[in-house]
Every structure is written in structure tokens, then in C-alpha cells.
Amino acid sequence: MVGEVIRKVLIVGGGIGGMALAILLRSKGLDVDLAERDPQWRAAGAGLTLNGATLRVFSEIGIEEDVRRLGSVHGGVRLHDRWGNIIEDRPAYVPEPGDIMAGGAIMRPVLHQILAERTRALGTNVRLGLTVNTLDQDKDGVTVTFSDGSVGRYDLVVGADGLHSQMRKLIFPDAPGAAFVHMGAWRAVFPRPAEMETTWLFLDASQKLGFNPVSKTHMYLFILEPMTENQWREPEDWPRLLAELMSGYCDQVSSLATSIDESTSINYRPLEMVMLPQPWHSGRVVLLGDACHGTTPHSGYGAGLATEDAVILAEQICAPGDLDERLNAYCDRRYPRCRRVMDLSLDLNRMERAGVPIVDQFHTNMALMDIARQPY
Template sequence: MQDQNKAKQILVVGGGIGGMSAAISMRRKGMDVDLVDLDPQWRVYGAGISITGPTLRAFKGVGILEEVMQQAYTGEGIQVCDVNGKPVHIVPTPLVGADDVPGSGGIMRPLLHSILSRRTRELGTQVRLGITVDSLRSDDDGVDVVFSDGSAQRYDVVVGADGVFSRVRRLLFPDAPGPEYTGQCVWRITVPRPASVVRRMFFLGGELKVGLTPVSQGEMYMFLLEPAPRRDIIPDAELPSRLSRLMQGYGGVLQDIRENLSDSSHIVLRPLEGFLLPRPWEKGRVILIGDAAHPTTPQLASGAGMAVEDALVLAEELAQQPSVELAFEGFMARRYERCRLVVENSLEIGRREQARAPMEKQAELVEQSLRVLAEPI
């Protein structure tokens, strides 16, 4: 009788990093999984992302670490420099248990999407594109789902992994808080990687925080955090000149990047938003993971990692617990405080950056957080 309460048919809403990781993890546990994504082309936007040792450990858990290491960048430590590019000290990246898991890295979003989407399909997930959910009705035995194309189906569990503006979250908790602008926006640009850049780098002590992350043998991306009021979209043609002005006064490799900005530079500008959804993240047999529940800012480079960890833990709990209710309880017990630390500490680091706190005060919270995140999930 108990086995009848276990989840066998799963719907994952959202085909981003968290959703694909959930589909992969659940298929590997023997569950049948459907995945839907609103974008009919299943595209991915943005530049590169920084990844920590715990995130790489999570990639190992979903079975993609080796491919990431072959095609992206992995290494150890974060080099902290002053505004002139002079090395100050290295923030250590703690070991996360296994010798085969590096301490940090970087990858282009399209490459990560390609790796995960291919693995998702290879494992037999049924992927449907161009649709989302219109309604969810949960009872003791399952969830009746009506899709935006008018079709309907019943599942044992529905996983909302549909991002910061989650449709599933609005259906479950229409009065829940949403993401808030933090007062910072992030500029990103992908550029050639010189031989001198051998690990992730932070440039602190100036008006703005700037960083570099290698993403392959030949490329890296630069990010620049700008305190600014929320504003209208800036035309693409104006982005190079505005970024050039923001980078004035920075030396070393950053000066080289600034001098090579041009009309052909592909610059991505985004506002930073984040929040932590108060408990519960579940209602009936529907549960939220990743950015649908805890979107964070990039100060700890852990947003993607938290989504992948959510996926791994949820799959484990659904497979080992005798009921969906106990699986959800186990998931929340393992995930809430860890995700809260990432969101709250990332936001605090952002506040320190905007207040131009000494570089030691900025770096110390990064180090403290990375030590905690290195602990087992």
C-alpha cells in the first residue's frame, strides 16, 4: 500500500538548469518524467556563469561534470586584485569532498544548456515545448494539470522549475512576494582570455566591483556591478560607450578590455533581483525549486548550483521516502536553510559593495559562505 503513495509520474514545468537537472535526476531514479517549457525553441539567454566547487559537485551528481571539465573551465581559488590589477590575495575555494571536483569554474550558458538538454532527452524524458500550465488541482493522490494548449493530464507530482517569474508559483501562492530589484545591475561581456588569467578574479577597492571568469581555454567573461536606480532599457548601440565610462580608472587586463570595446562588442545588461519565498514551497503534490522559490544575485556564484542541488535532493527524497508528503518534508528540511544562506548572504555582499565597504569585508563573507556551502547537502 505504501508504494502507491510514491511518485512515479512527474511533470517538470520549466526547462532551465533546475528543471533539466530535476528531469535527469528523476529519470535516473526510475521515474517517468514529462518536461514542458514555454519557449518553442527552448532557447537560453545570457553570457557566462561562474560556478563554485559545490556547484561542480552538483554537476557530478547529475552526471555532467566530466563533460563540463572538458569543454568549459575549472580551477582553484579566486584572485583578488586592486583597481590597477595588482594581486592582493587569493580567496581559497574549499575542497568539497572528492579529489576529482575542482574548487571553481566558469561556463557559457548556451554550452551548459546544450549539455543538460542532450542528457535530458537521452534519458527518455518526454519534452514538450511552447506550452506551460494553465491550472493545477491537487488532491491526496495526484495533480490534475490543464496545459495552455488545452490538453490535460494527471501526475503524481508537479515540480515548478519555471524561474524567477514562475507561473507555477503564482498558481500556488497568488499573494506570495515576488523578486525585488536590489539597487544593482550587472554588465557582462565575453572576451578572449589572455594567458595571464588562470583563475577567477575580483577587482575590489574602486567605485565598482569588477570580475573575470574563464569559461574555456580561449574565452572569459567580465562582469561589472553598477549601483543604479531601475531604468529603462538602454539601446544596444549605447552599451559600449557607457561600459567604457564605467571602466575608467581600472588597469591591467581590465584596461585592455576597455580599450577594445567597440560597436561589435556583445554586451549584456541585466538588473539584479532576488528574494526568498517564505515556507511553504509546496502545496498538495506541487513543489517549487530553483529560482521559482529562491532567486538570488550572483555574488556567491551559486544560483545555478542551488537549483541543481534542489533537483538532486528532491529526486533522492521522492525515491527513498514512502510517501510524497514525507519526501517534501525531507526536501524542505535539507534545502531551506542552505538556500536562505545563499540568498541572504548574496544580498548582503551586494549591500557591502554598494556601500563601498573595505575589500576585506566583502571578501570575508564570500569565504565564510563558501566554507558552509562546501559541506555535504
């Protein structure tokens, strides 16, 4: 694979990371097929927190203006204890593009639509309701057999198919799968109070709750709930269970609990993590995002790391030189940062489950947030 020029790429997985990579590669003139298993190409979930690094990626792929218009980009944060007393108040402001202290949030379906429209507008061949059955590699490329019986030939295949990646199983059959980290994540959407200009966090030693504006009219609630077992919660029980979790807080939170009903947009999922050791590729097949480093949503790193991956992988795909060395360079660049995020997220997870005092958790959380201000 010396001096290999990549002209045609298959991306498996039409999530945020996969679409970001498709946009970058099409912008550089490569032929790109994107295969997504969901025939409706839907976006699961409610709100999505954005950190400064993710916003820099959005600027690179040309969607930051849309994110600012349809989501919420803001600086500052207000920290409260469980009873509503303000612990720290960093005044809200509207960040300029490139502000490394910026943050924000957006509804996941809205971000999905922004990315999907740009992905298609640039000429990506999007194929829905499709999975990969087999990969047959040789020195010149990869022959892919799809679930509908069709066959494609590619210079490179990228697995961006999430935490429970089928592509990871195909190229690394002995790699560990995602592991439950004894915590569940709740998200729900509510009307945004006029006085909320930035993120509000309500901190407790054993549970995190916060509000994040996702548009001019709405905010999303998130709760990280410690759990001893990975037990399934039936969706019809979500309104009652979420209201119970909110009821022990101050009036700003508990008053919203009384407004929850069957029409409230609620999402719950148990949190799982995976960290694949190096390398992240086998021959001409390489992994991206949660497929190789799925983490918890602390500090907006869930989807954010996948978009960072897309930038660095696109650079290496289009660089000169030996392809194996370029794919190793991608992993060498990304692994330490992703490992650091993973380790700090696990540290916070353990502290929360153990009820470690908030002040001690705060230092670890600040270290995690500081990573977003560093080059990716």
C-alpha cells in the first residue's frame, strides 16, 4: 500500500461521525458511498451537548452557522447545589466563532438534518436499509457484499457504525464489546425559560442534573443516574421514573416534574463504554467514533470525539505516502486524546457512584472540559 491514492471510500454508518467524514471527503473530491442500516435514517435521542472542539469541527465542515441558527451556542455556566443555591456563576455570553471556551447544545434530530442535507448536497451516494455482510480484502482494495446482495469495490472502508459496531466484529472478532458502566442517562425536552441564557447544572454527590438550551424556545434536561444493574426501563414507565428523579430537587427542577406526561419527549439509555486498543484498522478497513472509543456523555464528548476523528482521518486519507502508515498516524494522533477522555469520564463515573464530595468531582470535571480547548 505504498503511495496509495484513495479515490473511492465506503462509510458504514450514517450517524454524526460518518456524515462528518462524508462531507470532508466529498469536499476533497473523493467518491463516497454511505451505507446506513436504518431505512428511515432517523436520529434517536433528544438534546446533544456541544463543546468547543466540536464547534470547531462544525466550522471546518461548513455547518457552524446552521448550528448557531437552529441550536444554541453560548458561553458561561451556572452551577447550583441540589437545593438551588448558586455555587458558581460564570456569566453567559454569545461566543464569537473559534472561541475555545464556547459550548452549546442542539436537538439531535435537528443536527442530523443539517448534516444529512449537506452530505447529500455534496453528492454522497447514500444507501439506506443496508448493512455489510462480508469484506474481501486484497492488495488493491476491498470487495464488499451488502445485505441486499449487491457488491461494491472500494479503496478504503470506514466503520462508523456505533458502539455495537458490526464492522468492529468483522475485522476484530476477538475485540471486547461495550461494557455497562453502572449509570443511566435520561434526557427530556422542555420549554426554555426566558432567563436561561446558558447551561445550568444542579450538582449532587451521587447524581448529575442539568438544563441546556437547544434553541431559542426549548431546553433539554439531562440526568446521570447511578445504577447497580443494567435493567431495562419500559418506555411507558419513563414519565413516572423521570418525574421521581426530579422531585427531590429545588423548585426550578421539581416544578417541571409535575408537567411531565405522555407527550413529553423523553429518552433513556444505560451507559456503556468501549476502548479498542491500537491499531484501529486492519488492512484497508478502519474504525471511527464509538466503533473504537465509545464514552459517556460527560462534557459533550459523546458525538464530539467522532467528529474530531473525521477531521484527522480525512487528512490522512488524502495525504501522500504508505496507506498503512497513514492509518497508523490517524490512530496515533487520536488514541491518547480519546484514552484521556475515557479515563477521566470513568473517574467521574466512579466518583458519582461512590458519592464523592462535589468539590472533588469538580476538579476532575474541569480537567475533562479542558481537553476540549486543546488541539485535536
